Amino acid sequence: MRQSEKRVALLQELREGWRSERQGWVLDDELSDVVWNAVRTALREGIVEAADARARAELGALLGRSVSRALRITDYGRDVLVYALAPVAPVPAQREPAPGERLVRLLPAQMETLRVFVGIGHKLSRPPVKGLAERVAAAQFSLADKRWLLTLTPEQIDSAAYALSLRTTVFSCAEANRFSREYGVRYHPDSGTVRGLAWGVRD
CATH class of the missing domain: 1.10.10 (Arc Repressor Mutant, subunit A)
Structure with a gap:
């Protein structure tokens, strides 16, 4: 024992x-x-x-x-x-993406950015889009991938890109660059949200 x-x-x-x-x-x-x-x-x-x-x-x-x-x-x-x-709480099954949604896999630093973003949304001129806070709260962590898994609509992905752009100036651009490479979306204050590209500023 x-x-x-x-x-x-x-x-x-x-x-x-x-x-x-x-x-x-x-x-x-x-x-x-x-x-x-x-x-x-x-x-x-x-x-x-x-x-x-x-x-x-x-x-x-x-x-x-x-x-x-x-x-x-x-x-x-x-x-x-x-x-x-206490019995171990069962982990709910990951919800399959609905039509028009996409499974997004975020590194811990990226997920932290989204949590901060939805927490301060009421103070922002461009707050999180509808439903993003609920998707962030329902995210599940994959031990195998060491990623947070959540399903997002295109509008929510754009909003996540905006959140990561806020981190770029203050902390690091690595998270926004990775998001751009993996999901083809980046926000830039001059051009707004750019889709379908995998470009980014240098780390």
Whole structure:
């Protein structure tokens, strides 16, 4: 059993051993041997707390015997346990492009640009076109390609090209150049959106 699995098992035992009359404290001899290797790390991470002298004395008076050690799951530990036991959310299937749409594969820097663009759209003289924000939010990351996948209409592709043109002056023109090469669209303030060409400024 890995250490992470031992910590989860420890949290499960502490949650199952919770008694209100004990204020949640679980005695050391009530825990299985396998989880004890995880106690030190669990205490350091704040998912478990150890009873201090006063708590042990109160617990001993309640039980009628001395208590040398007791542990209790913390609120943070409860949240960690809920997260650890949660089923993995299924990844929705990538939506197939509808007629007139195109599957666009963006590098992380390009996707970051679009996220910023749709976030500040209300401040721009040329905001994102209708539906682009929703497509950006629904994008999925392909581990195999290390690209973000989203389906866009021609108008949304033009809007994405405009977003990447904003990045060119401030950060880098590499992302706009790649987009131009792969999708044949670039925005330039002098000529507007140019389609069907694979040209760009030098990096």
